[in-house]
Amino acid sequence: GKGNFRHFMEKELHEHPAVLGDTLRRMISPSSRAVALPPLPFDLAGVPRVTISACGSAFYAGMVARTWFEQVARIPADGDVASEFRYRTPPLPEGGLALLVSQSGETADTLAALRYMREQRQHVLSVLNVPESSMARESDVVLETVAGPEIGVASTKAFTAQLAVMACLALAAGRARGSISAAQEAAMTASLLEVPSRAAEVLEHDEHIQRIAARIAEARDVLYLGRGSCFPIAMEGALKLKEISYIHAEGYAAGEMKHGPIALIDRNVPVIAIVPSGPLFEKTASNLQEAAARGGQVIVFSDAAGAAKLKGIAVETVVLPRVDPFVAPILYAIPVQLLAYHVAVLKGTDVDQPRNLAKSVTVE
């Protein structure tokens, strides 16, 4: 049941800390601070490329993972939504890693992408929340998100669990390939193991996010901006807002704003910035200046240092815990999902069963 929560989605949002803890504990040895994955039937050191395919939120999780494979493991990585990927039929180098991401393990397009990757002689690894699913049966290896059943149609805790699993996979690949040292791995697993308690702190911002939701609920269009590993989090925020509140939203790479979407910005378009401190902070900050200069109502998700720098331009700032930029996308997914939830509640939509949507999309 829903317990004391109004909706399954609200309950599931509050399960982020526990789910992240359960998922990470299975993959990180607390004593050695090293990633310990289940045995893989191939060697991560020999993989020439990672090809990622999935749908919806699961795809955005995969796009965060792409940045990790590139930056942590230094492996060429790319991907596409499964409905495009399966018909693009890209040639793939033999022995590459096919990475499929799915909560249900039943999504028709993702299953078709999996089968195509197998024909292309990839090692098929799926990140799944349902271990007895069609995709599980057809994979060489399954890494489980231990999110428990997700009832709300909009994915929440499964998304952050997918990120946690793929962060560990990227670290394991980095170690296998010698692109990170044991000390770096230990520091990064330590930041990962901190995420569950930081996630609990994020949930304490619920009331503030609810007040921001009142502002968003009046908007017709909302722009979400992020860079690097937080660009997919901007897209996740926009998708979640669209699907449960029915407000039009777009997630954009912050640097791409001036190539078009900036034309939309005026007082009536909230601009939501996913902007943790880190190497890309200043770049996004200058894009936000441009948005603010055109009257955009900039709503900032950052940490204390970032918030201080953006004080002059933000109409609202949610100050999140400071974390290693490596884990920031996991943490920052939570407040954007929470914001969409509160906007939907204010709009009075059917939060757990949004119109026209099904939990599991088994037809293409």
Ligand code: F6R
């Ligand atoms: C968005 C959402 C969908 C799913 C997508 C893939 O909140 O829930 O975009 O992420 O339909 O579903 P799975 O993960 O079951 O393959």
